[in-house]
Amino acid sequence: MALLQVQHISKKVNDIILLDDISFEQQPLQKIAITGESGAGKTTLLKIISGHGQADSGTVLFEAKKVAGSEEQLLPGHKKIAYLSQHYELLNNYYVEELVWFGNQLSEENAGKLFDICRITHLLRRRTNKLSGGEKQRIALCMLLVKQPVLLVLDEPFSNLDPIHTDILKTVLDELTDGFQISCILTSHDPHDTLSWADEIIVMKEGKIVQQGAPEEIYHTPINEYVAGMFGRYNLLTANDAAVFGIELNGKTVMLRPEEFVLSKNPAEGVKGVIEQMSFRGSFYELQVLANNVSVVVRTMSNEWRKGDTMFIKIRS
Numbered sequence: 001m002a003l004l005q006v007q008h009i010s011k012k013v014n015d016i017i018l019l020d021d022i023s024f025e026q027q028p029l030q031k032i033a034i035t036g037e038s039g040a041g042k043t044t045l046l047k048i049i050s051g052h053g054q055a056d057s058g059t060v061l062f063e064a065k066k067v068a069g070s071e072e073q074l075l076p077g078h079k080k081i082a083y084l085s086q087h088y089e090l091l092n093n094y095y096v097e098e099l100v101w102f103g104n105q106l107s108e109e110n111a112g113k114l115f116d117i118c119r120i121t122h123l124l125r126r127r128t129n130k131l132s133g134g135e136k137q138r139i140a141l142c143m144l145l146v147k148q149p150v151l152l153v154l155d156e157p158f159s160n161l162d163p164i165h166t167d168i169l170k171t172v173l174d175e176l177t178d179g180f181q182i183s184c185i186l187t188s189h190d191p192h193d194t195l196s197w198a199d200e201i202i203v204m205k206e207g208k209i210v211q212q213g214a215p216e217e218i219y220h221t222p223i224n225e226y227v228a229g230m231f232g233r234y235n236l237l238t239a240n241d242a243a244v245f246g247i248e249l250n251g252k253t254v255m256l257r258p259e260e261f262v263l264s265k266n267p268a269e270g271v272k273g274v275i276e277q278m279s280f281r282g283s284f285y286e287l288q289v290l291a292n293n294v295s296v297v298v299r300t301m302s303n304e305w306r307k308g309d310t311m312f313i314k315i316r317s
């Protein structure tokens with residue numbers, strides 16, 4: 001049975017549609033990431049899922065029971081669903097241990113395990129005004145987790161973190177799923193975070209779900225240019241463009257990611273082209289290649305190419 005069932009959720013404010021007939025399910029321990037442009041409705045949806053917002057119509061079922069909206073209960077929220085807002089705040093000048101023991105429902109041993117998983121054991125005797133952003137966030141998370149939620153709902157948890165703290169948080173979330181059997185749903189703008197972390201991605205635009213699927217599916221077969229663009233650079237080739245690279249599309253178009261092209265110095269290995277632009281991106285180079293008047297973005301890990309080089313390009317088979 002699904003842990004969470006979101007059924008036909010809609011919401012309007014002043015005739016502006018914030019959510020339009022949103023439905024999806026989350027299985028126990030499934031990791032779902034919701035992405036989409038700013039204003040797509042992600043926060044509004046998370047609040048409704050966790051009982052901190054009110055839908056106009058539709059139902060959220062958690063463990064097959066209705067989650068009451070914020071206007072249907074005195075204290076908004078659901079005791080088994082922990083919601084961490086993008087704008088959480090820790091009480092100032094408290095010891096961390098005072099905060100995390102407050103509301104604790106775990107045994108001392110399990111609380112200790114949780115503090116270890118959240119990488120905050122070394123911070124327990126620290127005051128809250130002497131913490132980094134990443135540390136504060138893991139403490140805010142831990143304050144929710146000591147209450148033994150079943151579902152963790154996180155709004156943009158990676159948005160203010162550097163790559164090191166982002167990786168720590170992803171590891172923490174994975175260990176919570178494995179060690180404490182907690183399911184998680186989160187929002188993120190960053191394709192790298194959603195692709196590497198999620199089992200399932202939901203892409204939203206203007207209050208609607210535009211595509212839902214496994215990360216590989218969303219990345220390689222996006223339903224439209226909006227979804228393609230959310231997950232990085234892409235080439236949209238018409239049938240005529242594709243014919244340059246020897247692909248027959250019968251009038252259709254195809255979307256190809258930059259890494260789907262291969263460059264070679266061997267004339268037998270593709271069509272002749274020239275490198276018009278080149279930029280270093282850390283672990284790869286991004287090239288703009290012109291071949292028979294068709295310009296494509298190409299990604300390569302090789303440092304053998306220079307702007308102005310002539311080479312031969314083909315689509316990876």
Ligand SMILES: Nc1ncnc2c1ncn2[C@@H]1O[C@H](COP(=O)(O)OP(=O)(O)OP(=O)(O)O)[C@@H](O)[C@H]1O
Pocket residue numbers: 013018036037038039040041042043044045
């Ligand atoms: N209480 C409100 N009254 C009127 N409009 C609202 C209200 N809350 C949100 N909105 C609008 O609803 C839309 C969706 O907002 P929401 O915060 O859910 O989007 P989001 O996808 O989370 O955006 P972001 O990624 O920028 O946080 C936005 O256009 C926002 O301005």
